């Protein structure tokens with residue numbers, strides 16, 4: 577019969593299908609080995625923000641500089657406003673727990689050894705270093721920019737050169753993550769304090785919106801709350817541009833497009849950071865603002881760090 581053929585075919589197909597299904601749904605038994613093939617999933621790419629027209633002036637610090645109030649230690653790149661804190665840090669009650677005025681340098685490449693050029697200069701031939709030897713510092717570098725309504729991205733790169741001591745000429749980076757924090761600023765918006773990686777270039781992207789055209793203060797703040805051996809920050813190649821559409825998520829992201837580490841989410845370890853005793857010769861000794869008289873009596877002492885702060889030991893007899 578003609579109809580018997582399709583029925584038979586259907587029967588055979590169904591049987592084969594059931595057999596196959598049975599093979600695939602059987603339970604895995606102990607001792608059996610399976611190779612599981614997973615689909616290849618591409619690693620998530622960091623979001624790329626189109627570098628549109630840079631709205632910052634002197635964003636690569638290739639221009640000149642000025643000395644506010646004639647202070648020689650402050651070599652502020654043109655177009656930028658530098659603000660710093662002085663007074664108690666609020667992070668300790670020792671005499672060195674005070675913000676001191678940083679020093680600011682616009683460094684041309686010829687003043688840096690060649691091996692440091694790629695470390696600290698990321699565009700052109702000049703970079704900015706803001707630092708203090710053995711002093712806690714907190715500062716902002718910003719400028720006012722007229723922005724139309726829209727979505728913007730501020731790209732900021734910084735190298736925290738935060739050294740607690742030197743060993744055989746090598747820098748030993750601050751082990752306490754709270755030794756250095758950065759914050760990106762756009763008008764009334766900011767990212768909150770972030771924890772960068774020390775001894776490396778960190779890039780952050782701050783995506784924000786402007787509701788109506790206005791002057792917006794844009795830039796970054798940095799602080800090193802402990803008076804460590806070298807509280808240094810290199811920065812270069814900043815960028816601010818308007819995004820072509822509003823499809824970008826607002827907020828702050830690190831160079832891999834991931835949420836950064838936030839300072840206020842960091843839980844310090846139960847045991848404080850202990851640093852080895854480091855002998856300091858008199859010519860290395862810090863000059864801390866307001867503490868000059870103490871420095872005179874401590875010049876030949878040794879020092880060591882606990883919880884990122886200085887602890888001074890009395891001079892040895894005969895020193």
Ligand SMILES: [Ca+2]
Nearest residue numbers: 636699700702
């Ligand atoms: Ca530059």
